[in-house]
Amino acid sequence: MPRSKEQFEEMRNATRKKIHSAAMQLFAHQGFGLTNVQDIADTAGVSIGLLYRHYKTKDQLFNELVAYAVEGLKRNITFFESDQSPRMLLAQFVDEVYTDMINGEELAHLLILINQSLLAGAATASEHYEEILQVNAKLLDSTAELIRKGQQLGEFYSGDAQEMASLFYASIQGLAQMKVLLKSNFTMPSPSLLTAFLLKERK
Incomplete structure (x- = not known):
């Protein structure tokens, strides 16, 4: 059964929340300059491709x-x-x-x-x-x-x-x-x- 629009939005928000939490943790612990996108994706438990779908940079x-x-x-x-x-x-x-x-x-x-x-x-x-x-x-x-x-x-x-x-x-x-x-x-x-x-x- 295909997912509804609401389910997709819920999944999208959950992913963004995981990315936010991971990014805040890494920026706070090692600084903006030493944090790369792969670090954020790994910490958030998402693929780097999925992260780039939410944030270009x-x-x-x-x-x-x-x-x-x-x-x-x-x-x-x-x-x-x-x-x-x-x-x-x-x-x-x-x-x-x-x-x-x-x-x-x-x-x-x-x-x-x-x-x-x-x-x-x-x-x-x-x-x-x-x-x-x-x-x-x-x-x-x-x-x-x-x-x-x-x-x-x-x-x-x-x-x-x-x-x-x-x-x-x-x-x-x-x-x-x-x-x-x-x-x-x-x-x-x-x-x-x-x-x-x-x-x-x-x-």
Whole structure:
């Protein structure tokens, strides 16, 4: 019995997901330059011909992954700019980061991927380089504004909100690098430790 259009689309999506996962893993562990298309196909468990049916070049695949990561950053900005309690928003965000980091490698890989695309410049991420710079700056600013609101409400410790936001993201980025490097020896700090310099203890 021939497959339906929906079944073909389901198979196509499953293949792309395997390719995405393999590419993120390899780019994070050995870098864009040292990863070739055959490596990605082998890790994904697909033929190189099938991979080329989905992506014509390694750069196209890399750019799609970066675009996916950028959309995630944009969602975080929208989340932080909502009218809910600053304490609740930050605590929920950190809980999600913690859960993602202990349950898999995708978040760590995505964070490293964004970092790689910025360090490599337009050479490997020409489609998204400027956008990543703008979105990263916007995320830092929206987080700093969230911290200021929390400080005004007495929920956050005092201090320069921009500096505190920078330290917050540097911690998460560093933990992503450590997770990839240390593998099973990595221990993710608790949400309360990640926010210890930001959130005051409830009385």
